[in-house]
Amino acid sequence: MADTIALEVTRYCPERDAEPSFQTFEAPLRKDWVVLDALNYIKDKVDGSLSFRWSCRMGICGSCGMMVNGEPKLTCATFLSNYAPGPIRVQPLQYFPVVRDLVIEMTDFLNKLKAVKPWIVRREEKPLSAGEYLQTPEQMDAYKQYSMCINCMLCYAACPVYGLEKHFKGPAVLALAQRYNKDSRDQGAGERTDLLSQEDGIWDCTFVGECTKVCPKNVDPAGAIQQYKLTATIEWFQSLLMPWGAK
Amino acid sequence: MPKRSNEPLLWSLFSAGGVVAAFLIPVHLFLFGVAFPLGWLPDPGYQRLLALVRHPLTRIYLFVLCSLPLFHWAHRFRYTLYDGLQIKHLNELIFTFCYGGAMAGTAAAGYLLWTIR
Known part of the structure; x- marks a missing residue:
């Protein structure tokens, strides 16, 4: 050598x-x-x-x-x-x-990240004296993979759609939104819906899959986005069939 | 409230079409393209197939088999034109061509299946 x-x-x-x-x-x-x-x-x-x-x-x-x-x-x-x-x-x-x-320059990424509220949203916080929010191993498995994201942005550099559409929220932000949506302690999915269901939320993604391939922490943003497309589609049909229903 | 997208409708047609195209069309290709011509399976013959097609359930099945993959194509091709050729500024034209094409194909399939005697 x-x-x-x-x-x-x-x-x-x-x-x-x-x-x-x-x-x-x-x-x-x-x-x-x-x-x-x-x-x-x-x-x-x-x-x-x-x-x-x-x-x-x-x-x-x-x-x-x-x-x-x-x-x-x-x-x-x-x-x-x-x-x-x-x-x-x-x-x-x-x-x-x-x-x-x-x-x-990563300001664009940080603004998009903040917009999807990547933290546990509660309608009402329990008082400290009421103890912890408990979770079963199965409930933890539902989101754990996405919580491994380290915000390194390799998935953005791998995503040809992000290269073309600067407004696209992008893989890591969408995977992190799902990380909290899937958390049994979180109640913020409704607040994230409007942002995620827009064109430049999940719908710009064409499932190229490079984000998942390059992720150094084995997060699967492409999978998260496809999952959320299904969720958003079900919600869309629900609001079409039952417009009186609460969001 | 920000405007919700109509993509869910198009995407659900796209997904359903993908499932139909991936799971059902290979069965038809195998039967009519390989197994019957090579004599691996007994050829049902024109008259028996025609009798089968006359049954309303078969017509509905064939209608779905023709229509949904067309919407799958429309969605896929629309994004191929957007991102592959980077001509998103022609959005209205592309949109009309792709989904209009799928609707025209669906109408043609519906007409043929309706009028078969």
Whole structure:
């Protein structure tokens, strides 16, 4: 095995550059190194101006998502040796505006996330003295998979519909809405319906399925959206047949 | 209240059509395309099939078999044109062509099945 590997990294400073370009760096090709280790090596030893987000280095924080050879990946879980002899092309997550180099602008995602109320909504909170909200293992299984989402946005960079329709709520937001809809302690499904049932809620999704494929935490956003399409369709027919019924 | 979408109706036709197309059409293709011509199963013959088609339940079945997959096609093709060719600005035209086509096909199937004697 060669002892170094080349990384072609996107460099872009919107205030200065007309368009992004690539800069090639050599990094040690160590068996236990991931792409993020190579980026940190470059930042520490070669060019301190290289910008990228990272934090936990262990697939929990969801900060270090980037395009690695055109695929959305958590760079902390993507080994250099899998790409030997290289070069490895590292780009910011696609379909997002770029702040600088590999750092993307995520305000759009955060606004959409907040809009679906990703928290437990109660009509009335129990007083603390009444104790916990109990849940059986089966009730927990109904949503647990979706709760594994770490908001890394790889599914957005994988979703061709999000690439075309900027208003689309997108995979993670819809999966997280389902995470709370399916939670036996939650009573907010009705409040989320209007938002989810719109064109740019679930209906923009054409079930490409790439979101589920790239998810590093094995969440199935595509499945969540299809499930919700069925729920929304049943509600639609109910409100058509029984317009007097409460929403 | 934000405007609710009419997609549920179109999507339910799409899903139902997908189920029909995936589960029932292969049976017909197998029977009439392979098993009868190759003699794996005895050929029922034209007269017996015609008698079968004259039964109202068979007509309803064939009507569903023709109509729902057309709506499946319409929905799929509409989104293929939207996203594949990226011509969503021609929405009205595409919409009319796709679902109009499915409705025309449904009407033709209905007419033929109604008038068969």
